[in-house]
Amino acid sequence: MSAPSLGREVHLVSNPAGLPAPEHFPVAEAPVPRPGAGQLLVCNRKFLVFAGLRTLISREADGFQVPPLKPGEPLFGPALGEVVAVGPGTAGVPVGTLVTHLLGWREYAVVDADAVRVVPEDHPDPVALLSTASAAYGALTRLTRLRAGETVLVTGAAGGVGSLAGQVARLLGAGRVVGTTRSPGKAERLRRELGYDAVVVRGDGPLADALTEAAPDGYDVIIDNVGGEQLTAALEAARPGARVGLVGALSGQFDPTLAGGTAPASIDTFRVVKLAVTLAGYQDAEHPGVEEEWRERLTHWLRTGELVHPHVTLPGIDRAPGALQELHQGRHFGTLVVEI
Ligand SMILES: NC(=O)c1ccc[n+]([C@@H]2O[C@H](COP(=O)([O-])OP(=O)(O)OC[C@H]3O[C@@H](n4cnc5c(N)ncnc54)[C@H](OP(=O)(O)O)[C@@H]3O)[C@@H](O)[C@H]2O)c1
Incomplete structure (x- = not known):
């Protein structure tokens, strides 16, 4: 799959004082960047809608581990996608690999190869790897x-x-x-x-x-x-x-x-x-090590059927601007994801 020159992404237009509404997150077109050395271009398939975004876009986000979002920047968060191009000299994650990373809310993302996690080909439910549980x-x-x-x-x-x-x-x-x-x-x-x-x-x-x-x-x-x-x-x-x-x-x-x-x-x-x-x-x-341990155990429990991953999928990036509002309205059960 080759990448187009433009892709869609969800931007923050202003830091809302109260609860965010769809108008704070328009979908806009942006140039699709090319991966540099040590980087990958990922075509995102799904990304997570999560409550923590309210904090990251708020005026009280300073001091949290992740830097706050500023107007004009695309939203981000856990995403699942397929590698569609690799930068010069980048080895180990070939085109076609399914990966998770942290640059969701956009169709195409350039990510450092060492910042992605490869999803095993036989994984029973890759969407579950978006969960922050x-x-x-x-x-x-x-x-x-x-x-x-x-x-x-x-x-x-x-x-x-x-x-x-x-x-x-x-x-x-x-x-x-x-x-x-x-x-x-x-x-x-x-x-x-x-x-x-x-x-x-x-x-x-x-x-x-x-x-x-x-x-x-x-x-x-x-x-x-x-x-x-x-x-x-x-x-x-x-x-x-x-x-x-x-x-x-x-x-x-x-x-x-x-x-x-x-x-x-x-x-x-x-x-x-x-x-x-x-x-x-x-x-x-x-707690270093918890994330890897969790992914292993989650995958095992999904495979054995001892655990299920309840989730709702909203179809299309155009559903993304209203998704956070749907979350706080309590409309959905389990994890909420947008499918691009
Ligand atoms: N410490 C960490 O490392 C870490 C990691 C991940 C997540 N978190 C935090 O953990 C919390 C839960 O995350 P999550 O992903 O499970 O959340 P979520 O799925 O994004 O939350 C959605 C749920 O919130 C409930 N809700 C809405 N308004 C509420 C209110 N006023 N009071 C209580 N519940 C309300 C709704 O359920 P009802 O219909 O039942 O109200 C809705 O289903 C968040 O605060 C998140 O930021 C922390």
């Missing part, structure tokens, strides 16, 4: 060190991370797995398709009471993707010695009154001390 795997195995038989709570269970986190907790030996969502329909799917023992629908009365009802002996491990009121309630339902892995901050990222880089929560620190609860935030960079 390695963070939940890392939080379960490195931060909270889940032990066999323990009770686990996953907040934001119907999102890309949460829909894998509950299944992974079970595979790692959890005795009871409970999740939260705002949708009764998603709650039903979490129980039926993903093996959650119970799911609490937020907005149906006091959350802490419902969480306690779902696990009367309390939670040993909490994987928190949300923060805010859900973290407050989760701590009220925690057992003595509970470990909390703080993975995400959906409550802040999807709050129109916040700028996207904060997620305040009220915490009864007296209770945290009394019950000897530990809280720790998860950052990939602090």
Whole structure:
């Protein structure tokens, strides 16, 4: 396949003060660059739509591991594509190879050959490699060190991370797995398709009471993707010695009154001390080796059928500008990807 001279990409036109809307992300044409030495030209097939983009385009993105996006720049994030040209002297990743990399939201991307991961030809579900649920795997195995038989709570269970986190907790030996969502329909799917023992629908009365009802002996491990009121309630339902892995901050990222880089929560620190609860935030960079380990185990579990990767595919790059809005509206279940 030869590359055209122009390709389409999704740009940021301005850093929105509130929640982003489709007009912040027009699809525009841009010259398709040629790969230089040590580089590859990749024709993207699919890319991930993820909540963290709200943070990266916000005015509060400074200090995060990934540099914030500026107006005029194309969006980026995990992508799956095929190598269509290699730069001079670039060996090891031939034309036709399927790879994952971090320059999504565009039809063609030039990436350094050492920044791509090759997708094995016999991979059972390459789209699953776009998932960022390695963070939940890392939080379960490195931060909270889940032990066999323990009770686990996953907040934001119907999102890309949460829909894998509950299944992974079970595979790692959890005795009871409970999740939260705002949708009764998603709650039903979490129980039926993903093996959650119970799911609490937020907005149906006091959350802490419902969480306690779902696990009367309390939670040993909490994987928190949300923060805010859900973290407050989760701590009220925690057992003595509970470990909390703080993975995400959906409550802040999807709050129109916040700028996207904060997620305040009220915490009864007296209770945290009394019950000897530990809280720790998860950052990939602090845990080298987790990503590779996760990819291997994810691939194995997909191949054996022990785990499924729930995802929704939006057809066409023209669907991309509205995709982030669809995410915070909670329209989809599991991982959301755009197929170019
Ligand atoms: N620490 C790390 O290294 C790391 C890595 C990856 C991701 N993360 C973070 O982990 C979190 C989860 O990521 P994700 O990919 O699973 O998210 P996602 O799939 O992008 O989130 C979509 C889900 O968010 C839920 N949602 C929308 N508004 C919400 C609100 N106000 N409060 C709670 N939930 C809301 C919706 O489900 P409902 O319909 O149920 O509301 C929707 O399905 C994000 O904060 C992300 O940035 C961190």
